[in-house]
Amino acid sequence: MAENSSKQNTIKEKVSLEGVGLHTGKAVTLTFCPAEENTGYVFRRTDLEGSPEIEADVSYVVNTQRGTNLEKNGVKIQTSEHVLASCVGLGIDNIIIELNASEPPIMDGSSKFFVEALEKAGIEEQDAEREEFVVNEIICYRDEETGSEIIAMPANEYQVTTMVDFGTKVLGTQNASINNLSEFKTEIADSRTFSFLHELETLLEHGLIKGGDLNNAIVYVDKEISEDTMKKLRVAFNRDKISIKPNGILDNLTLHHANEAARHKLLDVLGDLALVGTRIKGKIIANKPGHHINTEFAKKLSKIIKAEKRNNVPKIDLSQIPIMDVNDIMETLPHRPPFLLVDKIYELTDTHVIGMKNVTMNEPFFVGHFPGKPVMPGVLQVEAMAQTGGILALKSVPDPENYLTYFMKIDNVKFKQQVVPGDTLIFKLELLAPIRRGICQMQGYAFVNGKLATEAILMAQIVKSK
Incomplete structure (x- = not known):
């Protein structure tokens, strides 16, 4: 289950390193740049037209030969893992990694120089809460062909153990562990490829x-x-x-260490699992890890996290007094019955809102929409979400009664459950990015009977009405 734990971090100022890419041999400059809340890790290719960006997301992994390589719309990043490990190891959540080539500099083959640069730039706390994926049950992935296996299990911290066995005399079995990310800088960062x-x-x-x-x-x-x-x-x-x-x-x-190979494998695991996009609270045990199994495990985790987010029904006590009732809502929104589709607001922050609608048999749309078997139209569920989102959008202005919100775009709409008379719809909308120039992007969910009924990404514009 995802939960909030402590604040997000970025860096205070830009900082650059120069070197060559291990596989390309090309001179490259890497610049770490501060990033806004909820940005995550993003690579930016400044050598290409338009400086295209690639999010550090496991869905962009294209191959894992000699490193974890990403590609989005034809734009590539090679050997991403050492840079990402340094960001995870220092507790950085949001950062733009600018490169003027496809591959970060290899430096000495470890994360040491990236850690030094990031510490020089300074780490800065942000206002937004950090989201964590809490491992509540054992999650396992095994590659039958190689015998490699990765397991995640519950723990109070993000912990990692790697066990390697190369079956050679010169490098036999080795283990390495960290019990807390605070150990990364001294115990893992200088372990070379x-x-x-x-x-x-x-x-x-x-x-x-x-x-x-x-x-x-x-x-x-x-x-x-x-x-x-x-x-x-x-x-x-x-x-x-x-x-x-x-x-x-x-x-x-x-x-640097007798078990430097196992420590470097641990560094790689941290870097590759960064592609999940969410901090992990749990213990990872990786037996014979490698970029292929690391990223396959990251894909599995990512699917679980997305499913949990979708089904993460807000826990609302419907008997409590709401922070906005229908009269308060009508003071903010221009809608009126029968087209006002949200009854109460239970939570409202700068980044999310939770609202509710009781669906009764008296709804005017039931008269003509499958009257023999009444079902709430999906488009009205989306409209109800949008009205709830309008409350969130208008919170960003000091006099909401003088503004209106207009739909600009709806993406990724999915209908999962029917909504019928007697149901209670719970809406949750979260900002996907800070509101800029009156443009508000939100991820919306509607839940019914403890299940996800509808989801969509909504974009609206806040416009002055007078």
Whole structure:
């Protein structure tokens, strides 16, 4: 179930880093920019016409070869996970990530430099409440082919454990855990990406690690190195000499942690699960994780979260005194019976409203709409939602009685349940973005008998009436 917990965060000011993309080898500048409440994580390609944006959403994952790659309307972002992990690890909810190429800079193959940049920019609390997905039951995803498995279970914090087993002598079984995101910066952020020699040879042959040098990837030597391969490695990494350390890694660097590979896999899990778009409250156990299973699990979580949001019937005590009754509503809205379709308002904040309508046998539309089996017309359910949303929209002006709200657009309308005489309709509308220039975008839901009856995205304009 989704619930609110603490405030959302963004950064105080812009901050930039420069480097090269690991797979493209292209020079790239990444700029973190502050973002408004409820923005989430958004990538912006400043090198393309119109600076198109891609939300960090699991529905945009196109492939997971050597990283989690996103694409929307032909615009691509490659290897998104290390940047996203740094945002999650620092508790940032809203941020625009500007890039002048398709791939963020690899830096040293970890999230360390992104964390440093974000801390330099400073983290700022916002007014909106943070939404959390609370894991109330075990959720599991297993890849039968690889034996990889990810489980989410209830816990008081967002916790992650990764267990890796590569079946090689040089890198056997390793585990890594964090019990709180506050541990990310010191325990996980500096853990670098890694590769096995046999993978490296394939990548070199296919020209896939143009930006690679031996300072941004740990290379585990899982086979004998031929002189031919040594020569290729020296050329690829622009080094006169390369050798193997006693611990089985190339001699380019020293491990930051004995279990650095498992910690980096944990970093990847955090980055990939960021694509769910909602903070998680629960424990994730990932056995043999990888970008494919991470993103498949993220898709499963995302579906569950969306279903819960849709069926998240507001818990309203209908016997309590409403904050607006029908007379108060008529002072705000220009509608009058028989076309006033909302009776009471129970909650009203800057970002959401909850209202109610009792559907009686005396409704004038029942006379001609399936009179033998009366059903409330779906379009009137949408109109009732819109009237409730009008109350929310008009809250943004000091003198609502002098304004009107007009429909501009209705999207994604779905009718799920019939509404009949005797039913009580509960409406919930939430702002999808701050009201700008009088334009109000809302996600609307209508519930009946504890189930979702109707949903739609509504856009309205607030216009002065006098």
